Amino acid sequence: MTSMTTIPTSSSAPLTNALRSRRLPVWALVAIGVAAAVLAVLLFKVAGLMDGGWVLTLVGAVLIFLIGLSVISSVVEGRRAARNRVATSLIYSAFVLALVPLVSVVITLLNKGRTRLDGTFFNNSMRNITAFDSGGGAYHAIVGTLEQAGIATLITVPLGVAGAIYIVEYGRGRLANTIRFFVDVMTGIPSIVAGLFILAFWVLIVSPHLSSTHQPFNSGFAAALALFVLMLPTVTRSTEEMLRLVPASLREGSFALGIAKWKTIMRIVIPTALPGIVTGIMLAVARAAGETAPVLLVAGGTPNRNFNPFEGNQESLSVYIYDQAAAATKYGPPRAWTAALTLVALVLLLTVVAKLLSRRTKLNQK
Amino acid sequence: MAKRIEAVGVTAYYGAFKAIDGISMVIEPKSVTALIGPSGCGKSTFLRSINRMHEVLPGARVEGKLTIDSQDIYARDVDVTAVRRTIGMVFQRPNPFPTMSIYDNVVAGLRLGGVRRKSLLDDACEKALRAANLWNEVHTRLNRPGAGLSGGQQQRLCIARAIAVEPQVVLMDEPCSALDPISTLAIEDLISELKNQYTIIIVTHNMQQAARVSDRTAFFSIDKTGDPGRLIEYAETAKIFTNPSVKKTEDYITGRFG
Ligand SMILES: Nc1ncnc2c1ncn2[C@@H]1O[C@H](COP(=O)(O)OP(=O)(O)O)[C@@H](O)[C@H]1O
Ligand SMILES: [Mg+2]
Numbered sequence: 001m002t003s004m005t006t007i008p009t010s011s012s013a014p015l016t017n018a019l020r021s022r023r024l025p026v027w028a029l030v031a032i033g034v035a036a037a038v039l040a041v042l043l044f045k046v047a048g049l050m051d052g053g054w055v056l057t058l059v060g061a062v063l064i065f066l067i068g069l070s071v072i073s074s075v076v077e078g079r080r081a082a083r084n085r086v087a088t089s090l091i092y093s094a095f096v097l098a099l100v101p102l103v104s105v106v107i108t109l110l111n112k113g114r115t116r117l118d119g120t121f122f123n124n125s126m127r128n129i130t131a132f133d134s135g136g137g138a139y140h141a142i143v144g145t146l147e148q149a150g151i152a153t154l155i156t157v158p159l160g161v162a163g164a165i166y167i168v169e170y171g172r173g174r175l176a177n178t179i180r181f182f183v184d185v186m187t188g189i190p191s192i193v194a195g196l197f198i199l200a201f202w203v204l205i206v207s208p209h210l211s212s213t214h215q216p217f218n219s220g221f222a223a224a225l226a227l228f229v230l231m232l233p234t235v236t237r238s239t240e241e242m243l244r245l246v247p248a249s250l251r252e253g254s255f256a257l258g259i260a261k262w263k264t265i266m267r268i269v270i271p272t273a274l275p276g277i278v279t280g281i282m283l284a285v286a287r288a289a290g291e292t293a294p295v296l297l298v299a300g301g302t303p304n305r306n307f308n309p310f311e312g313n314q315e316s317l318s319v320y321i322y323d324q325a326a327a328a329t330k331y332g333p334p335r336a337w338t339a340a341l342t343l344v345a346l347v348l349l350l351t352v353v354a355k356l357l358s359r360r361t362k363l364n365q366k
Numbered sequence: 367m368a369k370r371i372e373a374v375g376v377t378a379y380y381g382a383f384k385a386i387d388g389i390s391m392v393i394e395p396k397s398v399t400a401l402i403g404p405s406g407c408g409k410s411t412f413l414r415s416i417n418r419m420h421e422v423l424p425g426a427r428v429e430g431k432l433t434i435d436s437q438d439i440y441a442r443d444v445d446v447t448a449v450r451r452t453i454g455m456v457f458q459r460p461n462p463f464p465t466m467s468i469y470d471n472v473v474a475g476l477r478l479g480g481v482r483r484k485s486l487l488d489d490a491c492e493k494a495l496r497a498a499n500l501w502n503e504v505h506t507r508l509n510r511p512g513a514g515l516s517g518g519q520q521q522r523l524c525i526a527r528a529i530a531v532e533p534q535v536v537l538m539d540e541p542c543s544a545l546d547p548i549s550t551l552a553i554e555d556l557i558s559e560l561k562n563q564y565t566i567i568i569v570t571h572n573m574q575q576a577a578r579v580s581d582r583t584a585f586f587s588i589d590k591t592g593d594p595g596r597l598i599e600y601a602e603t604a605k606i607f608t609n610p611s612v613k614k615t616e617d618y619i620t621g622r623f624g
Contacts, residue, residue, distance in 0.1 A: 252422065253463070257479075257531055
């Protein structure tokens with residue numbers, strides 16, 4: 001014991017030295033960065049190496065920074081530290097690179113969507129407005145998107161969640177595996193195929209029985225059905241993954257209290273997995289709200305207001321964007337951009353609201 | 367109130383694998399019975415077959431006869447949830463429900479079992495938390511998450527949750543193995559108090575703990591891995607620890623194997 005306690009005092013100096021090492025100060029990192037930037041500008045811009053554009057200059061600056069950092073760091077701090085520095089810088093660069101498309105999309109949307117962001121846009125349809133007219137709006141398209149995506153979600157969520165519950169909590173053996181397999185296959189269905197399926201099945205076969213004239217007809221509901229086909233596997237799979245993450249010990253804890261299985265699932269398992277389930281649902285909704293091909297195929301699109309999803313052509317924001325962007329006039333594309341901005345904002349809003357609702361509000365407060 | 371449990375030739379399987387073989391023993395009411403033995407000898411399996419938790423796992427089944435006050439636990443017309451309400455269970459790792467507050471955790475069994483009256487739930491919550499020696503520590507923050515407590519407090523919360531449904535038997539599977547020594551002592555004190563009211567069966571790896579808290583001790587063992595676990599000796603705790611009648615028990619107690 002005595003020898004143990006004396007060791008730190010007698011050899012404290014060499015011990016601390018062994019644990020310490022020289023580190024580059026922050027100003028040195030900044031200096032390397034500035035030097036790399038200046039060098040890159042000189043090389044590519046001033047000297048005009050390789051017809052230097054800004055992108056090339058930026059990439060060159062990053063490369064010069066990495067080389068300079070690794071050399072200086074390995075001299076001052078040693079090789080292990082130098083490798084750590086380079087790896088850290090690479091990860092940061094990759095992160096910035098990954099942000100570029102995202103930021104660029106948002107900036108472009110805000111920039112171009114601004115032009116027609118006015119009251120007219122949100123209060124008017126395209127009735128009697130051609131590609132050569134100013135004005136016009138996407139009121140009918142916003143309503144269409146909300147109705148189609150809303151109906152699709154209403155059908156998908158109970159079925160998808162119930163399917164996931166079956167697979168995870170009840171399904172054993174062959175049947176569950178088969179269902180899982182088909183859910184997987186369905187995940188890969190192209191949206192146009194879902195549209196064709198609904199066209200063949202609902203519009204051409206079922207809808208004639210629903211009309212007095214026995215003619216097939218388009219409808220927003222048919223679009224919702226196509227979106228449902230697309231959303232179902234996503235919701236089922238993501239819910240399934242979330243349910244599997246709920247520890248078995250929680251289920252056992254509940255069973256051991258004499259709580260029945262279905263109650264355990266509804267009151268313990270689902271609430272525990274809820275935030276993740278909602279995230280999966282919102283991903284599916286976002287994807288569905290942006291689908292164009294199936295909507296075009298079975299709801300047809302229209303310049304007019306049609307708030308009845310069960311009868312007649314209906315517009316959606318994505319179809320609206322498709323139409324307006326294709327119009328080679330000075331009025332069409334701005335309308336398309338504003339509709340795109342609206343669609344993104346709508347999905348964002350829905351996601352934020354859903355996240356807020358699914359948070360464990362009661363327990364998160366301090 | 368507390369009930370007597372009788373096992374006759376209890377054999378349990380995981381699929382084709384026989385985990386315990388022919389366990390017969392009588393567990394007296396209002397006493398603490400400790401199950402000891404090397405890992406894998408089937409202590410947990412036997413414990414879980416007492417409140418029909420064993421069959422929760424796919425392919426798992428139990429043979430033999432288990433009775434509580436001479437009622438067959440495995441009879442065809444028996445309601446599993448009723449069995450589990452009568453025979454509560456505390457697990458090795460504390461498992462409070464993460465979406466629930468302390469209060470909701472304690473009354474979960476009652477509430478999900480159909481009790482709605484707020485006054486009843488309030489009373490049951492206080493009673494259970496007091497019985498679990500946790501009331502003084504948490505009564506000012508009953509609406510805070512149960513998962514925010516320390517490990518030892520969480521385990522006492524789980525004990526409170528188990529006794530809130532007023533079981534007659536409480537099974538504990540190594541309830542202290544994930545806890546620090548202070549929390550372990552708190553739980554051991556609690557067990558000594560609870561035995562005035564409940565029949566308690568506790569699995570433990572800690573022989574001092576078995577000696578401290580239990581009235582009777584059952585020693586389980588296996589011959590080699592892959593063999594089913596068997597009951598080697600079952601007697602008063604004092605006898606097992608001072609004068610065991612089987613050589614294998616003595617070897618285990620004195621630390622020569624296991
Ligand atoms: N879920 C399971 N599936 C298959 N075998 C299991 C399972 N749980 C336990 N076993 C096996 O059953 C035997 C007894 O395990 P267990 O009852 O957990 O022992 P103990 O609690 O005494 O350590 C061991 O051989 C173990 O490998
Ligand atoms: Mg065990």
